[in-house]
Amino acid sequence: MKTLLTATALAAAALLAAPAALAQAWPDKPVKVVVGFAPGGAADQIARLVATPLGEALGHSVVVENRAGANGNVAGEAVAKAAPDGYTLLLSSGGMVSVNPHLYPRMAFDPTKDLVPVASAARVAVYLMARNGLEVNNIKDFMAYVKARPGKLSYGSPGNGSSPHLAGEMFKSQAGLYAVHVPYRGAAPALNDLLGNQIDYTFDPGIGLQHAKSGRLKLLAVGSSKRSPLFPDVPTLDEAGLKGFDADTVFGFYAPAGTPAAVITRLNTEINKILATPAVRERLVNLGGEALPLSPAEFGRRGMDDSKRFGAIIKERKITAD
Incomplete structure (x- = not known):
């Protein structure tokens, strides 16, 4: 019996040691x-x-x-x-x-x-950015501008179902406006076309913030539950009246x-x-x-x-x- 118990204990110890040994051996x-x-x-x-x-x-x-x-x-x-x-x-x-x-x-x-x-x-987070030539400078004016021109403006995203696309649809739903969605194969191509004035706005996942800082794009709002520490003066969409907005x-x-x-x-x-x-x-x-x-x-x-x-x-x- 003592021999059996010893063997069982050794086997259990071996099983416990196996994961640790594997973690040490990986990767090679x-x-x-x-x-x-x-x-x-x-x-x-x-x-x-x-x-x-x-x-x-x-x-x-x-x-x-x-x-x-x-x-x-x-x-x-x-x-x-x-x-x-x-x-x-x-x-x-x-x-x-x-x-x-x-x-x-x-x-x-x-x-x-x-x-x-x-x-x-x-x-x-996603950041609502507009092309620099758009005739608005704050989120309230932007929403009024888009609402007054249904289907005349376009927004880009990294693709159908991406978080920026869903943010765009949340935005249209809660703000009661309509704009044309243009899907891209990634956030970078969408940003390039925004900079090139091929689309009017986008919900950018952060890669365009340098252009907002330099003034090449207009950062109008944050699609998050809280403000960005990089842009403490930029309101969230929740603060702009779209209660509970979080993308x-x-x-x-x-x-x-x-x-x-x-x-x-x-x-x-x-x-x-x-x-x-x-x-x-x-x-x-x-x-x-x-x-x-x-x-x-x-x-x-x-x-x-x-x-x-x-x-x-x-x-x-x-x-x-x-």
Whole structure:
């Protein structure tokens, strides 16, 4: 009996030690992060901001690869079908999990089952920006201007169902106005056309803030529940009369389902450490967001909450992926 108990204890100890040993052995080669949107956008910049220090922490390089398309589904599917060994990760806006299932009647993968949350990276607000030549200088005048010209103005977004698109539809719904939506393959192309006066306004996820600072664009309002520390004098849309307006989204890292828990724990720990560094926090603020370190479980719950919020506006506005 004593021998049996000893053997059982040793086996249990071995099982407990296995995850720790796995986490120490991984990685032994570069890790790839697939970004679901075009280069230059918020997702791409966040991925690259984290990738370099994450590679230093892991002892192997972290390579960023962009696979834009279908509001993040192209990248999501690629990662969902990758080997669950910790060497392929996804960096996406939360929309891929919380929005796309409401948009696409059929998806090649189930983001809630085929992917697992690893670590959130940032809460990203959207900023209502207008082209510089538009004859308005504040949000009240802007809403009146658009309302008086139904269908005459256009706004751009990174694509159907993206958080800036949903923000635009929330805005039209709550303000009682109509403008034409122009979808792009990423936030950067939409910004370029706004700067080129090809569209009239956009809900920018932060990459255009430098142009607002320089005066090339007009920053009229923040589509968040609170003002931006970068622009404390710019009101929120809630303050402008659109009560409860909140189009924030959370960008973060996901892995294929079945990825060892020890690897996910290691990644979450290292990414949260990176998010706590002053340089990264400052850079995220300059991008228009804020660091949001969460556990995998907390990150998963945030995605479910966002799914309810965005699902409601998708249903109301009859938004589709096309």
